[in-house]
Amino acid sequence: MSRHEPFSVARTEELVAQHLHLEGPLLPILHAVQEVFGFVPEAAVPVVASGLNVSRADVHGVVTFYEDFHQKPDGEHVVKICRAEACQSMGGEELAAHAERCLGVSFGQTSADGQVTLEKVFCLGLCATAPAAMVNGDLRGRLSRAGVEAIAREVGR
Amino acid sequence: MSVRLYLPRDAAALACGADKVAKALAAAAPGVPLIRNGSRGMLWLEPLLEVEYHGVRYGFGPVSAADVAGLVSAGILEDPAEVSHPLAIGIVAQHPFMAAQQRLTFARCGVIDPLSLDDYIEHGGYKGLERAMKLAPADIVAEVTKSGLRGRGGAGFPTGIKWKTVLDAEASQKYIVCNADEGDSGTFADRMIIEGDPFQLIEGMTIAGIAVGATRGYVYIRSEYPHAIATLTEAIHKARRLGFLGPKVYGSAHAFELEVRAGAGAYVCGEETALLESIEGKRGVVRAKPPLPAHKGLFGKPTIINNVLSLTAVPHIMAAGAEYYANYGMGRSRGTMPIQIAGNVKHGGLFEVAFGITLGELVEKIGGGTASGRPVRAVQIGGPLGAYFPPALFDTPFDYEAFTAKGGLIGHGGIVVFDDTVDMAKMARFAFDFCSIESCGKCTPCRIGSTRGKETIDRIVAGIDVEANIALVEDLSQTMKLGSLCALGGFTPYPVLSALTHFPEDFRRTAPAVAAE
Ligand SMILES: Cc1cc2nc3c(=O)[nH]c(=O)nc-3n(C[C@H](O)[C@H](O)[C@H](O)COP(=O)(O)O)c2cc1C
Ligand code: SF4
Ligand code: FES
Numbered sequence: 001m002s003r004h005e006p007f008s009v010a011r012t013e014e015l016v017a018q019h020l021h022l023e024g025p026l027l028p029i030l031h032a033v034q035e036v037f038g039f040v041p042e043a044a045v046p047v048v049a050s051g052l053n054v055s056r057a058d059v060h061g062v063v064t065f066y067e068d069f070h071q072k073p074d075g076e077h078v079v080k081i082c083r084a085e086a087c088q089s090m091g092g093e094e095l096a097a098h099a100e101r102c103l104g105v106s107f108g109q110t111s112a113d114g115q116v117t118l119e120k121v122f123c124l125g126l127c128a129t130a131p132a133a134m135v136n137g138d139l140r141g142r143l144s145r146a147g148v149e150a151i152a153r154e155v156g157r
Numbered sequence: 158m159s160v161r162l163y164l165p166r167d168a169a170a171l172a173c174g175a176d177k178v179a180k181a182l183a184a185a186a187p188g189v190p191l192i193r194n195g196s197r198g199m200l201w202l203e204p205l206l207e208v209e210y211h212g213v214r215y216g217f218g219p220v221s222a223a224d225v226a227g228l229v230s231a232g233i234l235e236d237p238a239e240v241s242h243p244l245a246i247g248i249v250a251q252h253p254f255m256a257a258q259q260r261l262t263f264a265r266c267g268v269i270d271p272l273s274l275d276d277y278i279e280h281g282g283y284k285g286l287e288r289a290m291k292l293a294p295a296d297i298v299a300e301v302t303k304s305g306l307r308g309r310g311g312a313g314f315p316t317g318i319k320w321k322t323v324l325d326a327e328a329s330q331k332y333i334v335c336n337a338d339e340g341d342s343g344t345f346a347d348r349m350i351i352e353g354d355p356f357q358l359i360e361g362m363t364i365a366g367i368a369v370g371a372t373r374g375y376v377y378i379r380s381e382y383p384h385a386i387a388t389l390t391e392a393i394h395k396a397r398r399l400g401f402l403g404p405k406v407y408g409s410a411h412a413f414e415l416e417v418r419a420g421a422g423a424y425v426c427g428e429e430t431a432l433l434e435s436i437e438g439k440r441g442v443v444r445a446k447p448p449l450p451a452h453k454g455l456f457g458k459p460t461i462i463n464n465v466l467s468l469t470a471v472p473h474i475m476a477a478g479a480e481y482y483a484n485y486g487m488g489r490s491r492g493t494m495p496i497q498i499a500g501n502v503k504h505g506g507l508f509e510v511a512f513g514i515t516l517g518e519l520v521e522k523i524g525g526g527t528a529s530g531r532p533v534r535a536v537q538i539g540g541p542l543g544a545y546f547p548p549a550l551f552d553t554p555f556d557y558e559a560f561t562a563k564g565g566l567i568g569h570g571g572i573v574v575f576d577d578t579v580d581m582a583k584m585a586r587f588a589f590d591f592c593s594i595e596s597c598g599k600c601t602p603c604r605i606g607s608t609r610g611k612e613t614i615d616r617i618v619a620g621i622d623v624e625a626n627i628a629l630v631e632d633l634s635q636t637m638k639l640g641s642l643c644a645l646g647g648f649t650p651y652p653v654l655s656a657l658t659h660f661p662e663d664f665r666r667t668a669p670a671v672a673a674e
Contacts, residue, residue, distance in 0.1 A: 022416075023373075023456065026438030031380075031419055052438075065440035067422030068380055084342035085537055085587070086573045089500035090528070122424060122541075122591065124381050125345040127573065128200035128498065128505030129169045137383065141172030 004038035004073075011036065012044045016051035026052060026062055030069055039073045075110040075117035077155035079103065080134040081143075083120040086127035095131050095148055096120070102152035116155050160234050162189055163207035163214065165267065167196035167352050168384045169345070174221055175204040181225035182206075186234055195353015197267035198507030199254050207249055208237040216249040217242065254504060257523065259485060261473045261493050262466065263509045266353035271388060274395055277356040283401070285472030289364045290409055297368035298324050301471060303479035305491025310336050310427075310464030311539070311568045311644070313490075313557045316471075319461060322451035323369040326459035331371035333362050334436070334455055334462040337378040337385070338420055338427035341540025343571030346495040347465035349507055351378070351385040354469075355392035356401075359415060361468035363406060364475055365461055366413040374413065375455070377432050379420040390417050424541075424595040428643050429462045431597060442597045443643045464569070466495055487513035490556040498524045500536075500573035510555075517551030520574055531576035535660065537584075539568025541591050542648035544655035545584065564655060566648070581660035585630075586614040588652035592645060602637045603646025609633060610653065617664050627657065627664060 005011060015032045019025040026048070033044050040063050049059045063069045081087075081096050100106055103116050110117040126132035129141035135151055164170070164179055182191055196203060202218035206228070209215075215237035217228055224244060231242045246252055260266075269276040277283070289297050302317025323331060335358065339347040351358060362374045378386050393415050396402045404412045423441045425431045430444035433455050454460020470492065474482045483491045490512035496519060498505050503525035520526070520536055527533055535545045544565035546553070553563050560567045575584075589610035596603045610633050617626045634650035641647035657664060 024418075024436050024438040027418065027421060027435065031421070058439075061440055062438065065423065065442075069421060084591075085541060085584070086343045086500040086571075088584075088587070089573055089575045089579065121381060121422075122595075123340060123342045123344075124168075124172075125339065125348040126169050126172050127343045127345055127500060127571070128502070129173055129203065130500065132172060134381075139168055139172035139384075141169060 005036050007037050007041045007043060009043070009047055012047040013051060016048055020051070026054075026059070030063060030066075034069060040069050040071055042071060072110075076115050077136055078117045078119065079151060079155065080119045080121045080124075081107075082122070082124050082126070082130070082132045084123040084127075086123070087131040090130040092131035095143055095145065098145055099148050099151070102148055103155070103157055116157065159210065160189060160237070161209040162186070162191045163194045163209065164191060164204060165196045166193035166271070166384070166388075167203070167349060168382070169200050170196055170203040170205070171384065173203050173219060177222040178204050178206065178220050178225060181222040185225050185229045189234060192270050194269065195266045195271050196349055196507075197249060197255065198263065198349065199252065199504070200506040201504050202246065205249075208233050210237050213238070214249045215240075216246040216252065217244045218246060220244060254506065254508070254523065258509050259493050259511050260509045261482070261485075262350065262357070262469050262495055263354075263507060264473075265357070266350055269354065271353050271355055272391055272395065274356060274399055274401070277354070281476065282356055282472070283360055283407070285475030286360050286364055286367075286407060289367055289475050290407065290411075294324060294368050294370065297364065297475070300479045301368070301474060304474040304482040305479075305486070305489070306467060306470055306474060306482070307490070307557065308464055309466035309470070309494070309569065311566075313567075316463060316467050319451055319463070320365065320369055322449065323371070323459045323461050326452055328459045330373070330456075330458045331369055332455040332458055332460040333365045333369075333371045333374035334433065334460055335362055335374065335376040335465055335468055336427065336429060336432055336462055337376055337382075337465045338432060339379060339382070339465070339569070340424040340427045341543075341569050341571050343499040343537065343573035344497050344540060344569045345499070346497050346507055346570065348382050348385050350465060350469050350495075351382075352388050355389045356396065357469045357472055358389070358465060359392060359396050359402065361471040362415060363402070363413050364471050365463070365468060367406075367411050369459075369461060371461065372412045372414065374415045375418050375436055376415065377418045377420060377426070377436060380422055386417055386419055393417065424591075425597045425643075425645055428645065431643075432462065433460065440597075442599055445642060466569075485511035487511075487554065487556050488558055490558070494555060494567070494570050496555065497571045498574070499571060501527045501529055501576050502574040503528050512556050513554050515551060516546065516553045516555065516572070517548070519555070519572060520551065524572075524574065527574060527576040529576045529578075531578065533574055534577040534579050535575045535581060535584075537573045537575070537652065538571070539566045540571055541588060542566075542644055542651055543568050543571075544651045545581065545659060546655070547659045549659075564651070564658070566651065581656040581663040582614060582618050582666075585653045585656040585664075586611055586618075588649050588656075589614065592649040596645060600641050600646055602640035603642075603649075606633050606637045606646070607649060610637075610649075618666070620666070623665060630657065
């Protein structure tokens with residue numbers, strides 16, 4: 001994504017150094033790495049590992065355990081739709097299917113042109129204003145079919 | 158002009174367009190003070206605009222940006238009491254949804270400016286800490302024990318007993334950890350109180366620190382809550398700047414430091430030991446107990462880990478006294494519970510009330526039935542690991558033991574309402590699916606059993622060997638109950654078996670209906 005920096009070892013080292021004073025700095029570092037580069041590049045893993053004096057396998061294991069960290073860049077726009085029970089009770093599953101059609105991409109996928117990533121989430125804490133979604137970090141509640149179509153236009157579909 | 162405006166910054170209000178309304182207000186009512194408060198919890202009315210006039214707050218909602226000009230020309234800035242407008246709800250505090258509550262923990266939420274320490278103190282904040290500082294640590298713990306407070310995160314373990322264990326542990330360093338992972342669908346009370354009254358959590362954790370001799374605390378907030386993370390981070394900075402956190406809390410000899418940690422999208426990290434692993438920078442894999450976190454918790458040190466609602470109840474308990482708190486409630490469920498009414502419901506929101514109110518009152522009377530207007534068919538209480546109850550069980554009082562007796566649990570107090578279009582076989586399948594996606598992988602029954610359960614439900618729905626496969630699901634559930642280390646694997650049978658018990662017809666659809674799908 002354009003708002004992200006290209007990967008560099010020096011920048012990664014800097015991010016590690018900024019968090020070394022913390023107790024248990026690995027998750028904050030990985031969040032920072034992803035914030036800066038848009039994902040956690042494979043090449044960042046050994047840099048983080050040596051900065052923290054742990055094995056690459058340890059860092060890799062953490063990166064792969066958590067849903068938030070991904071090893072490939074997202075699309076230009078990220079649409080997350082809640083698939084948990086409260087949203088299901090308000091027709092969230094039909095909306096999710098509608099979103100796949102409108103955005104031309106399936107859940108867990110990034111469109112071939114790199115424009116949109118569609119992800120499922122389990123609960124955004126908006127369960128009394130369901131169905132809920134997050135578009136590039138922006139929250140949406142009481143989502144309707146028209147709302148989904150508006151999101152599609154917003155992300156250039 | 159003597160009016161003041163309030164418009165929530167709560168995530169649910171933002172999701173329904175509050176920022177656009179704020180922009181429209183700035184244009185239509187320039188110079189009129191606008192405070193971005195937390196939510197009152199009447200979420201069907203969000204964004205709820207409040208106009209304060211002669212000290213009384215009048216509500217209008219749900220307001221969209223397009224409504225603002227009309228509201229202003231109807232006279233809300235002159236005399237909101239006299240305005241007749243379709244969005245007017247009258248005096249907010251007198252609204253039936255508010256008047257029926259017993260708000261202790263949420264008394265300030267939606268009322269004050271969440272990031273104003275002055276506001277917090279003016280509305281009774283830090284009274285609990287003041288009293289705690291005059292007591293010996295053991296007396297603070299005794300007060301919490303006497304209040305009858307039980308953990309609001311799900312397990313309902315007595316908070317005072319947990320604190321006593323940590324108080325009695327000898328160590329160079331102890332920790333207070335707040336569990337704000339709130340992953341259960343249908344729950345949002347932790348989020349609301351952090352966004353609407355963050356200093357109360359800071360005060361509660363500070364009291365906990367003083368009570369057991371811990372000088373550091375962490376609040377682990379799920380990454381799906383960026384607004385809560387931002388609000389609490391800012392509140393911590395303010396508290397530190399003004400001496401409410403740091404080496405000399407409130408000018409005393411006590412030191413207490415607090416830090417926010419963001420989760421990374423793993424439901425299982427709400428389990429207390431997985432959460433500790435996560436703060437330590439590891440995979441969120443559940444630890445075997447013993448040792449208890451109270452003995453060997455964060456970084457191997459004695460640790461109190463409590464839910465947001467447990468910790469935010471403490472300032473009130475300390476300020477008003479254990480007896481005052483314990484006077485609310487029924488049986489062994491003392492105090493109030495911030496109940497979250499969600500899903501397909503007309504009046505969804507946060508309703509804090511003494512234990513003992515019935516499920517039916519909450520769903521039908523307070524919640525007003527379904528949003529769709531169709532009959533209620535099922536409600537799931539206590540999140541994805543909670544049971545589905547039919548209306549036949551609506552006389553169950555909200556109480557830990559009463560729910561257990563009916564094969565359910567109250568968990569973190571979330572209620573998700575479904576109308577008669579719900580397919581309970583689908584919901585049972587989802588429970589297995591959720592478990593298989595979120596499993597930490599440590600136990601075979603949880604990791605593999607959940608996948609097998611999902612496949613078996615698929616066969617049932619397809620009409621293949623229905624009765625034999627239902628027996629298989631029951632068997633599998635038994636194995637998961639007995640062979641799982643934590644409640645993710647161990648409680649997934651609750652939604653599954655309650656769906657099978659109370660809605661058997663959904664698992665025995667005739668073959669043609671299946672083929673038509
Ligand atoms: C899979 C799983 C998820 C959990 N999620 C949460 C959660 O999000 N928030 C929470 O406070 N407790 C959660 N718990 C319960 C915690 O393990 C623990 O009981 C709680 O944090 C203790 O605090 P309390 O005594 O104040 O309730 C979860 C438990 C399990 C097994
Ligand atoms: S029950 Fe599931 S989530 Fe819990 S410890 Fe076992 S594998 Fe992990
Ligand atoms: S279930 Fe979708 S926001 Fe909570």
